[in-house]
Structure formats: C-alpha cells, structure tokens
Amino acid sequence: MAGRFGGQGLAGIRDAEGSADARNPEASSPASEGKAPRTARGQRTLRKILDAALEEFGEKGFSEGSIVGITSRARVALGTFYTYFDSKEAVFQEVVRDMSAQVRDHVAPVLAGSADTLEGEGRALISFLEFVRTHREVYRIIDEAEFVDPEGFRKHYVTTADRIAARLQAGKDKGEVVAMESKLATEVEAWALMGMNVFLGLRFGVWGKESPAEVTRIANHLLQSGLRP
Amino acid sequence: MAGRFGGQGLAGIRDAEGSADARNPEASSPASEGKAPRTARGQRTLRKILDAALEEFGEKGFSEGSIVGITSRARVALGTFYTYFDSKEAVFQEVVRDMSAQVRDHVAPVLAGSADTLEGEGRALISFLEFVRTHREVYRIIDEAEFVDPEGFRKHYVTTADRIAARLQAGKDKGEVVAMESKLATEVEAWALMGMNVFLGLRFGVWGKESPAEVTRIANHLLQSGLRP
Incomplete structure (x- = not known):
C-alpha cells in the first residue's frame, strides 16, 4: 500500500523549497507559472480571486466548488481567472499556501x-x-488538502513544526526551555505542541465557545509544568 | 458559512449515542439497519467485507473506491455485499467505526x-x-471521514478524548495527575494529549521511521514534567 502517505518521506519537501518563510515573494508568485501579476492592480485582482476561492472551497469543498463560483464571488470575468491560474487544482493549492x-x-x-x-x-x-x-474554513481547507494537494498538506505541517522547533531551540539556547539530550527531542516536542494546538483549535475554536484565554491557561500549564503533581 | 463544522455542536453526538464504548454489540450491529448477520458464518463474511473495504478505501480513497473493488477483494458476490450494507456510504461509515x-x-x-x-x-x-x-490507512480513513462521514469523524475524536479524560480523572482521583481547579481542565488536557498523539503518529509513525520508544520517551517527559527547566 503506497498510498499518499508512503514513499517520498519528508526530505523531499524540505529539499525542494526549504522553509515557507524563506520563500522570496519576488521569485515565487502565488499565481500559476508565468502568470504572475505585473501591476499593483493585477495584484489586487489576484487577491480578490484568492479570497473568493477561500470562501468557495471553505463553503463547498473542493469537488463541489467551481471556478465559476470563484469568479462570480470575486466579480471578475472567467478569462481574468485564467490570467492568473491554470486550473481549479492550481488555485486550490495556492489557497492552501495562502491560508x-x-x-x-x-x-x-x-x-x-x-x-x-x-x-x-x-x-x-x-x-x-x-x-x-x-476563520473556521481554515480546518476544512487544510484538511481537504490532504486529499487534493498532499504535498501542500505536508508542507503546511512540516514548515509549521519547523518554526515551532526553531522557537523551542532558541528557548533552549537561552535556558528558558528544558534541553533534553536527544537530537530528536526538539522535533518531537514541536510536533507534540503543534498537535495540541491543532486539536485544541478544532475542539475549542471551531466547535466550542469556551474562553480562548481559559483553554490556553490550562494547556500552557501542561506545556510548562506537565501533569505530574 | 454553516459548513460541516458549524451548527450542531458536540452535544448532539453525545446525546445520540453516548460513548462508543457503551455500544452494545447485540443492540447495534455493524451492518446496515435490519441487515445484521444471524449466524457465525454471516459474521465471518461481514468481517471479510469490512477488512476488504478498509483496504479498498485505504488504497483508493472514498470516491475512487468501489463496491465491486470491495467484493472482489473479499471474494464474495455483489449480492452478498447488499445482504449487509445498503451503499458505499454505509460500509465506509462502518469502516470508520471499526477502525x-x-x-x-x-x-x-x-x-x-x-x-x-x-x-x-x-x-x-x-x-x-x-x-x-x-496500519497507515488509519489516518487516511479517519481523515477522509471528515468529508464523507462528518458525524463519524467527530464521534471518533469525541469518544477518544472522553476515554482519555476519564483516565486522567481517575489519575487525579488517585493523586497521580495534577488537579487544576477549573472544570474545563480535564477536557482541555485530554484534547491536548490526543492532539499530541495524533500528530506524533502522523510524523513518526506514518511518515517517519524513528524509534517509537525514543519518540515516546521525549513526549512523555513533556507530558509528565513540561518544558520549563
């Protein structure tokens, strides 16, 4: 069973693009290849299309969402869409990156x-x-990316975990975070922290109405001091 | 944006079925309504269909997976499938519950x-x-349930978190787990712990090959003692 999880491993993603933070906006446009806007007006139109695509996919999902749905939400002509993107897949991938x-x-x-x-x-x-x-649609978009844009899905989590790991490592260097001896430690801690945040966001941000400050106080107490009395 | 995340809240799921643990297998069969197997042979056939469906959906996903794909993997006739399930949706829902x-x-x-x-x-x-x-397909099945069987998706996480919360509460009662004053605390801790486990499973179980014991040692140190030196 190769499946979308098997095979390529994580290395490919890091090798291909490094961290998303490092992406140079001059070098890599959100539009499809060769379709980057050249004017400020073009950039605003592209932004309108992306916002409309986020709404369209957030409400309808990828398979029910349509390019016509996007252009009518954005109030742009169909041809304008194709000025910036090659396909529904291309705009979805950009929505994931943008989100x-x-x-x-x-x-x-x-x-x-x-x-x-x-x-x-x-x-x-x-x-x-x-x-x-x-922004409840953030979960739907990122989660659907697992199926529609598996590379974008992985990259979102790998780059997010890399950012958390970098912060934890900086904290270790300053003596603010406990430093375990294993080289794996910071990565495991980063993925654990990201998982906590994602599930707390789903349960208490998207589904629930509990106070973010109160939920965070409890979760951060766990993160700082653990659950052992 | 009603979306699949909006609206019904968590209460509906708990009210409708209580915890999955409490499900009485006599009362609630894995087969579609009125299609429960009556003999041990029937139960074995149902099991074969479920295992085949797990393989089929795990490899191909819901939309590409087919009932014919399931019956040929299970080596049963198409009519046999319909003895137990009404539709592809119905067998997928049961695969989620079974997983x-x-x-x-x-x-x-x-x-x-x-x-x-x-x-x-x-x-x-x-x-x-x-x-x-x-069992790498476990992630694909549960994650795709968010889109194909949103109620099953929620129920999986709600009942899993409820089980973790019950264990933490028992630990608090025994003085093995720190007891915070807030009534929210145990639920937040349970969702945080579940999120840690799900993301560590994705990164180090499905994608990576690191030692489960080593990954767990680091994560459990965080859980027990936190990251503050």
Missing part, C-alpha cells in the same frame, strides 16, 4: 512581542484560537 | 496493565505508534 501563511502571519506579532519562549507559545495559542473561531 | 474501535482495542490491554496513569499514557503512545506504522 498557511495567514495563520503564520496572524500569530507572528504576538510571538515577536513575547519575552519568554513558553509564555510566547501560550499567547500564540490564544491568538490561534481566536483566529480559527472567525 | 476507531481497532485503535481503541489495540491500546486497551497496554493501559490495563499500567499501574501509573501517566506512564500508562506513555505505553499507550508506543503502542499507537507501532499500530499506525503497520
């Missing part, structure tokens, strides 16, 4: 303003819970 | 043999990582 970047950019200022590593992770969680409560 | 129960049953003996709550969670994680390494 992943939106989550990152939403949380970044909170992290930048935190003096302490683990308290920063707590503030990032509150901010994430608030974000998903008003 | 969820298989994960639970695989981990249960490990938990039963653990004297200490948090060490038990560690042993359960090793066991889960080993299980997903040989």
Whole structure:
C-alpha cells in the first residue's frame, strides 16, 4: 500500500523549497507559472480571486466548488481567472499556501512581542484560537488538502513544526526551555505542541465557545509544568 | 458559512449515542439497519467485507473506491455485499467505526496493565505508534471521514478524548495527575494529549521511521514534567 502517505518521506519537501518563510515573494508568485501579476492592480485582482476561492472551497469543498463560483464571488470575468491560474487544482493549492501563511502571519506579532519562549507559545495559542473561531474554513481547507494537494498538506505541517522547533531551540539556547539530550527531542516536542494546538483549535475554536484565554491557561500549564503533581 | 463544522455542536453526538464504548454489540450491529448477520458464518463474511473495504478505501480513497473493488477483494458476490450494507456510504461509515474501535482495542490491554496513569499514557503512545506504522490507512480513513462521514469523524475524536479524560480523572482521583481547579481542565488536557498523539503518529509513525520508544520517551517527559527547566 503506497498510498499518499508512503514513499517520498519528508526530505523531499524540505529539499525542494526549504522553509515557507524563506520563500522570496519576488521569485515565487502565488499565481500559476508565468502568470504572475505585473501591476499593483493585477495584484489586487489576484487577491480578490484568492479570497473568493477561500470562501468557495471553505463553503463547498473542493469537488463541489467551481471556478465559476470563484469568479462570480470575486466579480471578475472567467478569462481574468485564467490570467492568473491554470486550473481549479492550481488555485486550490495556492489557497492552501495562502491560508498557511495567514495563520503564520496572524500569530507572528504576538510571538515577536513575547519575552519568554513558553509564555510566547501560550499567547500564540490564544491568538490561534481566536483566529480559527472567525476563520473556521481554515480546518476544512487544510484538511481537504490532504486529499487534493498532499504535498501542500505536508508542507503546511512540516514548515509549521519547523518554526515551532526553531522557537523551542532558541528557548533552549537561552535556558528558558528544558534541553533534553536527544537530537530528536526538539522535533518531537514541536510536533507534540503543534498537535495540541491543532486539536485544541478544532475542539475549542471551531466547535466550542469556551474562553480562548481559559483553554490556553490550562494547556500552557501542561506545556510548562506537565501533569505530574 | 454553516459548513460541516458549524451548527450542531458536540452535544448532539453525545446525546445520540453516548460513548462508543457503551455500544452494545447485540443492540447495534455493524451492518446496515435490519441487515445484521444471524449466524457465525454471516459474521465471518461481514468481517471479510469490512477488512476488504478498509483496504479498498485505504488504497483508493472514498470516491475512487468501489463496491465491486470491495467484493472482489473479499471474494464474495455483489449480492452478498447488499445482504449487509445498503451503499458505499454505509460500509465506509462502518469502516470508520471499526477502525476507531481497532485503535481503541489495540491500546486497551497496554493501559490495563499500567499501574501509573501517566506512564500508562506513555505505553499507550508506543503502542499507537507501532499500530499506525503497520496500519497507515488509519489516518487516511479517519481523515477522509471528515468529508464523507462528518458525524463519524467527530464521534471518533469525541469518544477518544472522553476515554482519555476519564483516565486522567481517575489519575487525579488517585493523586497521580495534577488537579487544576477549573472544570474545563480535564477536557482541555485530554484534547491536548490526543492532539499530541495524533500528530506524533502522523510524523513518526506514518511518515517517519524513528524509534517509537525514543519518540515516546521525549513526549512523555513533556507530558509528565513540561518544558520549563
């Protein structure tokens, strides 16, 4: 059973693009290859199409969503869509990348303003819970990417975990985070923390109405001190 | 945006069926309504169909998978399939329920043999990582359920979190787990722990080849003692 999970491993993703953060917007446009907008007006049109595509796929999912649905939400002509994207798959892939970047950019200022590593992770969680409560489609888009755009799905999680690992490593260097001896440790901790956040976001951000601050206080206590009395 | 995440909330699922553990196999058969097998031979045939369906959907996904694919894998006639299930949707729903129960049953003996709550969670994680390494299709099935069988998807996670919460609560009662004052605490901790396990399973069970014992040692250290030095 090769399946979409088998085979290629994680190395391919990192080798191919490095971290998403490192992507140079000049070099790599959100549009399909050779279709990057050349003017500010073109960039605004592309942004309208992406926002409309997010709405369309968020509401209808990939298979029910359509290019016509996207262009009518964006109020642009069908030909304008094809000025920027080759296909429904292409715009979906860009929506995944864009959504992943939106989550990152939403949380970044909170992290930048935190003096302490683990308290920063707590503030990032509150901010994430608030974000998903008003952007419920983020889960549907990223989760559907597992089937529609498996490489984009992996890349979202690999680059997110890499960012968390880099923050934890910086915290270890400053003595704010406990440093285990194993070289695996920071990566395992990063994936554990990301998994916590994703599931707390699903349960308490998308499904529930509990206070993000209260949920975070409990989760961050676990992260900082563990559950052993 | 109603979407599949909006609206019904979690209460409906708990009210409708309680915990999956509480399901009485006499009362609720895996087959479609009115199609429960009446003989031991029938039960074996149903089991063959379910195993074949797991393979079929695990390899091809729901939309590409077919009833004919299932019956030819199971080496049963098409009519035999319809003796037990009404549709492809119905057998997929049962595969989700069955997969969820298989994960639970695989981990249960490990938990039963653990004297200490948090060490038990560690042993359960090793066991889960080993299980997903040989059952990679578990992720594809459960994740695709989000789109094909959203109620089954929710129920899988809600009942899994409920089981973890019950174990943590028992640990709190015995003084083995730190008891926070908030009534939300145990539920948040359970979802955090489940999220950790799901993402560690994806990264280190399905995608990676790292030692389950080593990964678990690191994750369980986080769970027990936290990351604050």
